[in-house]
Amino acid sequence: MTHTINLKAHNRPEVMERVLRVVRHRGFALQQMSMQQCDINQEVNITLNVTGERCINNLELQLSKLYDVSHIELEAATAIKSAVAMNA
């Protein structure tokens, strides 16, 4: 199953490492990602496409536990598939 996760995080230099580490350790593989600085509040927007057999809600909850992550959103699974297809 492929999923798209959008998150907002504090703009610390290691924030992407933190997020990617959790994705890997909790059983998901990264397919595509992007990160963009936003002007307000020294935050970054991160979008991840991940695949994995495990329950995606568990990953969402683990990511939301990161102190630097201020907001997280899971795109509905069908929408993601088309997004991945478009990107491919």
Add this chain to the structure above:
Amino acid sequence: MTGAQLVLKVLQQHGVQHIFGYPGGAIMPIYDALYDSDVKHFLSRHEQGAAFAAVGYARTTGKVGVCMATSGPGATNLVTGLADAMMDSVPVVAITGQVFSSLIGTDAFQEMDVLGMSLSITKQSFLVQSLDELADILHQAFEVAQSGRPGPVLVDIPKDIQIGAVDFEPYALPEKTFEPVADCDIAKARDLIGAAKKPLFYVGGGVGLADAIDELQDLLDATQIPAISTLKALGTVPSDYPYNLGFVGMHGNQAANHAVQECDLLICTGARFDDRVTGKLDTFAPHAKVIHLDIDPAEIDKLRKADISILGDFKQILPALKATPEISAWQQDAIESIAKYAWRYDYPNEDIYAPALLNKLSKALPYDHVVSCDVGQHQMWVAQHMQFTSPRNHLSSGGAGTMGFGLPAAIGVQVARPDTTSVVVSGDGSFMMNVQELGTIKRFNLPVKIVLLDNQRLGMVKQWQELFFEERYSETNLSDNPDFLTLAKAFDIPSVSISKADEVDAAIEQLVNSEGAFLLHVQIDDKANVWPLVPPGKANHDMIEGA
């Protein structure tokens, strides 16, 4: 003032009086500031010892434990202690010195990517990038370590920031706040409890961490529902609670393991369905609906789907769950089961039966003593045969199962609670893992009592080799152990060694009445095993008893 002086000032703003650590090049400015600070520093003899002392300090008080180390190898030596704190949700702040900011990334002497190393073993970590953010980061570190589900936080401070000039500002400690709990979930849970025929509390370490022991005890009093406890919860359910079924899991009490298999409602209270508790997960509590209470949303549905989950502060949640189910038959079952599976200490042989010794020791120690233990058979015997008046009085490396935990944790306990009897129960393997901390005991005259159960084996591994690896005893024989009495003497610690059952009472008396530190060396049979046991991959009702 300097950044280094600021670090100590901020620690004091957070009420820190004691820290554990070890100096070195990249943290020298902070050690220099310490020289005339009111914060008392306890020199360990290995940074792992400092980390575990901070863990012991935190676990026995509920306050943040603080440890410090230099860059590179100093920081790597902290790693195991922080990982242990992470797995057992212990509030610890670790401060590490780092090389000058300009040298980071140049492979300078003792320069390592400590922030990178910290990612998987801390709740949060920081590399301080400017003097401006130093105080704020330290405040955040204390807040994160204690908020929600507690955990370790690391702050890596480059040397240029330690020596730079900065202004010190007052700081108001934040109030602890919790989201209000949804009333409808509470009502649903209460209804489920009220309607259950065989409800069971599955009590975890979260109750103690939430400082909600009284609330749990009130809830037990009101509901009279039977309860089982995880390793970390021991001491939470009063030992005289009539429906206290005891320790659950791989080496748990049969009464607890059978009850969990039979219950129709499992009320998981700050526990996390660890594999050492559940055995084969899909056979665990097979007939039960689950109410899962926790502070950490990521624990809900992680391993076992909850029918109702309630997130939040146990001090609010537990009092709201008072229901009175009609469960007299189930209570009667519990009482019979407790009697049927009570631990037995009749042992006909002349040598020393460790469970009996620990049970006697438990009764001989002052009411409010603390036991820190290491990892292995002796750890399970402590959990089975000693009784605790609070989870803060039983420190056992649960999630990580780290050998070498006991001695430095007991040092942390003794520093935090100087008037309390701090006991270590260790094995001959584990004891040698942080034996250098005897130096810390000597240096600070800490009256830590050490009980060393010596089977001349890595007993727990040996037990598995015997049962599951065809008695092929690969690398578990420690019959070439040092002479532990001579070792104790080298640190001015009086000691006695016993090997016979009729020596036990006098030796325990000597230990309990000793003024300062004391080592009781207990020679036990290398063939003794921990029973009962749920074999790996089996269900909890398939526990086996030894011969």
